[in-house]
Amino acid sequence: MLKQRPIILTNCRVIPKKTKSNLISTLRSSTDHGQSTGSNSSVVEDTEGDVGQIGKHISKGSVTINRDEYLHSHRELTHDYQQLKMKNNLLHRRFADYYKKRKLEHVLKPLENSADLEEKYQQKLFTYAELKDKEEKEIHDIKSKIQAVENQFKHNLENAEQKCDELIQLERSTGAGLIYSKTGKPMGDKTIERFLTLQRHKAEQAAQLCLRYIRVRNAVAELEGVIRKLETLGPGLHVAHFEQMYIDKQNYMNKIEEREDELIKNRTKCTEHNQILAHIREKMHHTDEVIDFTEGDLGDADLEFLKARERLGHAKGERDKLRWSLESERMKAGLLTRRDLLRDFQDATDEVVNLKERKSQLMNQITKIRHKLRESRRQYQFQPIADEELDNLS
Structure with missing residues (x-):
């Protein structure tokens, strides 16, 4: 739904106001025309009022x-x-299509909350009016201060000119009685x-140079302030810090490039x-x-294995049974089942036999001796005591 807007009339024909003389002439012509034709006109006749009516002697035409x-x-x-209304509706439709x-x-x-918006608008208007009044007061104060400064400047200028004129008069009166040292x-x-x-020209040149120096000094101060503002990018931030940060950025960019090269190498690796792992995976599947x-x-x-177990x-x-039976048989057999004992017994018996044979040999030797x-005793006829001693010795 389109919001109904007020109709603005443009190119309206306005009837111009007529002067008093033109109006009287038109009225007279209209009365003559009305008396002759008697149609499309209305006539106002004079009527006499009551006796006590104000302006009763004034006649009305x-x-x-x-x-x-x-x-x-x-x-x-x-x-x-009607034309403007149609044009207005057409423009509203075009606006709607455009939007x-x-x-x-x-x-x-x-608009929603139009009352709140209107109240806010009124408050802003009040604040604007207050700011406007404050601005006017400040402008008035500034103008008054400027006027006071201008008056002070004019007063000081007049005093300076007066002092300068007095100084010139004093110099002129002093110079009138001076004598050249060369000519006398x-x-x-x-x-x-x-x-x-010449002194006046020099003073004017000095004043111009002082003024120029002051202007240049102020310009230099302004430029220094601008340079400081340009150097300070923010609170606690200067151009030197920015340059240092830019250098650090370049260094970090170089390091990043080196790291990127390393990353490329690592990617190739x-x-x-990955190819090796794919090959290993294929082997793993196999x-x-x-x-x-x-x-x-x-x-x-x-x-x-379970069956074998x-x-x-x-x-x-079965082995245990056989072992137990063998043990019982060994116990029954005695030394027959132990070869080491049998071997020792055989060795002992052989040694006994050998010792017996040696004993017999020794006995034979003893008998021979x-x-x-x-025989030797008999030959040498020894006593029988010697034989007994020999027997004892044997």
């Missing part, structure tokens, strides 16, 4: 109004009003005036390692298949 002219102007204004194309439908919607003649008025004009087959074989081997248990039982001794 007849006034006629031309209705055709006003009707014609009314029709023209009505036609213009819809620009996606600005919120402009066509009625008194100084003329023209010479004094020439020196005074990663691609190579080994997984082999492991699956071997696990099947391992299951079969486990079954065979059972057979081993039975074999161990006895026989020889007896």
Whole structure:
């Protein structure tokens, strides 16, 4: 829904105001025309009032109004009003289409919280009026101060000019009685005036140079302030810091480039390692298949192992039985089952036999020796005591 806006009338025809003389002439012409035709006119006749009425002696003339002219102007204004109304509606539609194309439908919607907005607007107007009054007061104060400074400047300038004129008069009166040291003649008025004009020109040049120096000094101060402002980018931030940070940035950029080169190398290594890992994965898949087959074989081997373990248990039982029977047989057999003891017994018996043989040999030798001794005794006829001693010795 479009919000109804006030209709603005443009290019309206306005009837100009007529002067008093033109109005009187038109009224007279209209009265003459009304008396002759007697149509489209209204006549106001003089009527006498009561005796006590104010202005009873003042006569009233007849006034006629031309209705055709006003009707014609009314029709023209009505036609213009209708045309402008149609134009206004057409422009509203164009505005609506334009806002819809620009996606600005919120402009066509009625404002929400218009009372609050109006109140805020009034408050802003009040604040604007206060600021305006404050500004006017400040401007008035500044103008008054400027006027006071100008008056002070004029007063000081007049005093300075007066002092300067007095100084010039004093110099002129002093120079009138001076005498040249070279010529010994008194100084003329023209010479004094020439020196005074030269002094005045020098003073003017000095004043101009002082003014120029002050302007240049102020300009230098302003430029220094501008340079300081340019050097200070913010609170606690200067151009030197910015340059240092820029240098640090360049260094960090170089380091980043080096790191990027290292990253590129690492990426190439990663691609190579990924290829190696892919190859290893393929091998792993193959080994997984082999492991699956071997696990099947391992299951079969486990079954065979369990069967072999059972057979081993039975074999161990039989072995234990045989061991126990062998132990009993060994206990029954005695030394026959122990070879080391049998070997020792055989060695002992062999040694006993050898010792017996040696004993027999020694006995034979002893008998032989006895026989020889007896024979020797017989030969040498020893006493029988010696034989007994020999027997004892043997």
